[in-house]
Amino acid sequence: MKDWQSLAHVKWECKYHVVFIPKYRKKKLYGHVRKRIGEIFQELCRHKGIELLEGHAMADHVHMCLSFPPKYSIAMTMGYIKGKSAIKINREIRGHKRPFTGLHFWAPGYCVSTVGLDEKTIRDYLDTWCLKAKRTGDKYLAKFISTLRNWRDQILNYFIERITNGFVEGTNNSLRAIMRMAFGYRNFDNFKLRALAGFGDFHANPR
Numbered sequence: 001m002k003d004w005q006s007l008a009h010v011k012w013e014c015k016y017h018v019v020f021i022p023k024y025r026k027k028k029l030y031g032h033v034r035k036r037i038g039e040i041f042q043e044l045c046r047h048k049g050i051e052l053l054e055g056h057a058m059a060d061h062v063h064m065c066l067s068f069p070p071k072y073s074i075a076m077t078m079g080y081i082k083g084k085s086a087i088k089i090n091r092e093i094r095g096h097k098r099p100f101t102g103l104h105f106w107a108p109g110y111c112v113s114t115v116g117l118d119e120k121t122i123r124d125y126l127d128t129w130c131l132k133a134k135r136t137g138d139k140y141l142a143k144f145i146s147t148l149r150n151w152r153d154q155i156l157n158y159f160i161e162r163i164t165n166g167f168v169e170g171t172n173n174s175l176r177a178i179m180r181m182a183f184g185y186r187n188f189d190n191f192k193l194r195a196l197a198g199f200g201d202f203h204a205n206p207r
Helices: 031-048 074-093 119-135 139-150 152-161 166-181 188-198
Strands: 015-020 051-057 062-067 111-114
Touching: 015 074, 031 051, 031 062, 031 074, 119 139, 119 152, 139 152, 166 188
Parallel strands: none
Antiparallel strands: 015 062, 015 111, 051 062
8 A cells, every 4th residue: 555646535546557558560769759759658657647666668669657536438548649649740750731630650559557556465354444433433435335345255256357338328428428319319210319328439410
């Protein structure tokens, strides 16, 4: 726990290994380009409060180990790093003076893995926290502890298998938001088109 950090209502230690490549996997990262790209990544991470623990710019790919608080998602963080760095690389290194849009450098997507804790560490932490919370005598915490213990195995299983239903839950929440705005639709087909358009599958204009 000594290496964990704190926000207002959470203790966290979130580390991610990420790998991404230049567009078309061309070997573009050499010499002064590689050095400047490293400086750009450091500047972007400092600006956003992201800790760059380790980084290697190889000829045809970049590997980084990042640490950032749980208020940032990995998708948002990688979109920020890749998008902003692509603009800076094209403007400062490649000399492009065109507007911000269309300045590509990195290929779409990335590979990510989490640097996790072992099951025993997580199990001990949960048990210790539940014990401390129970000693407070707070009735709301007691109810939460009961829920936490009921779902204890599922919580631990995430850290072991790294499988989560977060995507499904996020999709359901997005659909609920669309449903709240869709009371004006007279048939299901129009609602389906609006839902698909909302998820970016294609552009549609429901009536």
